[in-house]
Amino acid sequence: MASPLFNLVSQLYEFHYINEAKNWTEAQQYCREKHTDLVTVTNMKDMKRLINISAGYQSEAWIGLYYQTDGTRKWHWSQSEVKFNESETNWNTNEPNDATGVQNCGIIWKNLKWGDLSCNDHRYFLCYDENKTWTEAQSYCRENHTDLISGTKQIEDEEVKNEISHVGSNTYILTGLFRDTWRWSDGSSFSFRHWNKGFDYQARYDDELILIKENKTWEDALYYCRDHHHDLVTITNMEDQISVQQEAQFASTDHVWMGLHYAWSLDLWFWVSDEVVRYKNWASNEPMDDCDMSGAMETGGKHKWRKKRDSEKFNFICSK
Known part of the structure; x- marks a missing residue:
């Protein structure tokens, strides 16, 4: 583009x-x-x-x-002038934990303890008494007030404590805390973001991918995906790569199978979805192409692609 x-x-x-x-x-x-x-x-x-x-x-x-794509997620406050300080956090026990997948937005409970939650979940927030997603809440606060509440000083303010004293003990309230791997070209650390409505800035498509935490050979993984979902996952661009690697990080094996296979008789790598292999993310120093080889993604590090024997057993990712 x-x-x-x-x-x-x-x-x-x-x-x-x-x-x-x-x-x-x-x-x-x-x-x-x-x-x-x-x-x-x-x-x-x-x-x-x-x-x-x-x-x-x-x-x-x-x-x-x-x-x-290979960066570490970092926490920021929505108010860009408020710097996030790990030593001043008030995380609840075992938080943050990505309990239901990637959870990159912050919430507080009535006891002022912090937790992480999916940015797409609808929750109350300190600005307006209506359920909204994190990005909707941020937009509303910026348009009608200043911003989502940010920093420990604001969260522990007496007025804030009074506001949340009326909510249920198990109610989540959105704060201005979020994390991402987006960076500015000039190297500055400003946390200001102003995403267009409807744009998935987390670059995920949860509804189209599913990680199967079962160890199978490449062929068994292929048949499983086709029997229970749609197919083994195909990666055609950087956006696909980001989405798949965010699923892959929760795997229980060091690699996950993709729908990438080598046809020895044609000397050709191809996607089982019939997509042409244009975008590539191979690791360096990979072995020579050989029969009975398929493509797997690293579940850690830089999430590079590796050539693996079809008989090896890994978790795998299906498209729905």
Whole structure:
């Protein structure tokens, strides 16, 4: 995908709209060669300025935010000026725990203990008395107030304690705590995010993937997926890769089978879904192609693809 781009030329935050279509990497290189870097958006004031200078342009424009596929998730507060400090946390016992899958948003209970929850779950939040998802709550607070409550000082405020004293003991309340692996191109640590409504910034598609924690050979995994779901998973782009690796991290084996197989007679790797193998994420120093080989993804590290004998047994991921 190629898009126009924004760039930041100095610490005075002078923005420029570059009306040239480039992909993200090309845009970053252009900004670094001719200015300073792709734009870093630090607050709502920056957002309004970007909207003003892009008035009249209809297409999307690149900014300096990118997803680290092999990065570690880091916690942030929604209010970008409030820095997250691990030494000041108040996690409940065994939290955060990703109990039901990837849980990247923070909640508090009536006792002020913290927990993690899926950002797609609907919960009350400290701003408005209505169930919303985390991103909906953040948008509402920013449009009607300032932001979701952020930082231990605000959470432990007497007014906050009074507000949540009226809720049930098992009720979750959303806070401005979230984690992700998105980073700014210029290396800054600003936590400000302003996602478009409907955009899945976690890059997941839970409803289309399922991790099977059973150890099977590649062929048995293929038949299992086709009998119980749709097929062994296919990865055709970076977005697919991110989604699959987020499922893979919960596997009980060091690799998971994918729907990638080697046809020795044709000297060809192919996806069982008949998709052409264009996007690739092979590890370096892989063995030579050989018969009875299929593709598996690492469940840790950089989630690279490995060539494995079909007879080896791993967990696997099905598409629904």
